[in-house]
Structure formats: C-alpha cells, structure tokens
Amino acid sequence: MKYERLEVWQRGFKLSIQIYRLFTNIKDFGFKDQITRAGLSVPSNIAEGMERESDKEKARFLSIAKGSVGELKTQIMIAQEIGYMSSDNCTRLTTECEHISKMLGGFIKTLRKNI
Numbered sequence: 525m526k527y528e529r530l531e532v533w534q535r536g537f538k539l540s541i542q543i544y545r546l547f548t549n550i551k552d553f554g555f556k557d558q559i560t561r562a563g564l565s566v567p568s569n570i571a572e573g574m575e576r577e578s579d580k581e582k583a584r585f586l587s588i589a590k591g592s593v594g595e596l597k598t599q600i601m602i603a604q605e606i607g608y609m610s611s612d613n614c615t616r617l618t619t620e621c622e623h624i625s626k627m628l629g630g631f632i633k634t635l636r637k638n639i
Contacts, residue, residue, distance in 0.1 A: 527574035532627040536567035536589070539620055543596070550608055559599040565592035566624065583635040590628040597621035 527533045543563035550556045566589050573585025597618050604614035 527571045530570065530574070532624060532631060533567050533570045533574075535620065535624050535627070536570055536593075539596075539617070539624065540564050540567055542617065543600075546609060546613060552608070555599075555603070555608070559596065559603065562592050562596040562599055565589065566596065570628075579635045579638045583632050583639070586628050586632050586635070590625055590632065593621050593625045593628065597625075 540560075540563040544560055547556045547560060569585045569589035569592060573582045573589070576582050576585065600609065600614055600617045600621065603609040604611060609617075
C-alpha cells in the first residue's frame with residue numbers, strides 16, 4: 525500500500541504544512557523549530573513505517589508518529605497561551621491532532637493483531 529493514499533498520512537501532511545505556514549513569521553526560532561519538527565515528524569514517521577517490511581516495524585513507526593502528535597498538540601496549546609496562535613487556530617489544530625491520534629491508534633492496534 526502506498527502511504528500517500530492513507531488518509532492518516534494525508535491529514536498529517538496537511539497539518540505539517542499548516543504549522544509551517546502559521547509559524548513562518550515567528551521570531552522565536554527555538555519554539556518555531558520545535559513545533560515545526562514535531563509537525564514534520566508525524567507524516568514522516570507514517571511514511572517511514574509504511575515502507576518497512578514487517579507489521580511490527582510499521583507499528584513501531586506509527587507509534588512514534590502518534591507520540592509526535594501528542595507533542596505537537598501540547599506545543600499548539602502552549603502557542604495559543606503565549607500569544608503565538610489564535611484560539612480558533614488552536615481549537616482547529618488540536619482537534620485535528622486528536623483525530624489523527626485516534627486514526628493512528630486504530631491502525632497500530634490492527635497491525636499488532638497481525639504480529
């Protein structure tokens with residue numbers, strides 16, 4: 525299966541792009557680097573996992589992607605609290621993080637049943 529066809533990868537890809545665009549003009553380079561790396565990690569780890577041979581390896585990389593979603597969600601919430609992001613964007617993006625996390629959780633569960 526091509527990972528590009530997976531809805532979870534597509535959503536993670538779009539989320540990463542949204543994060544990059546929202547933080548383009550932020551001068552806090554440490555925060556900007558951290559949040560964009562977390563966002564980039566989500567679709568990247570999904571892709572890497574899906575290119576692996578075994579379901580065990582796939583599940584491991586999807587689990588890493590799921591962890592990155594939690595990290596990203598936390599950073600989005602912090603961004604809103606410190607004034608780097610609007611409340612509307614925070615709500616929209618944290619909801620998307622939660623949805624992606626649930627999708628990854630289901631996918632991981634399915635893969636682990638096959639191990």
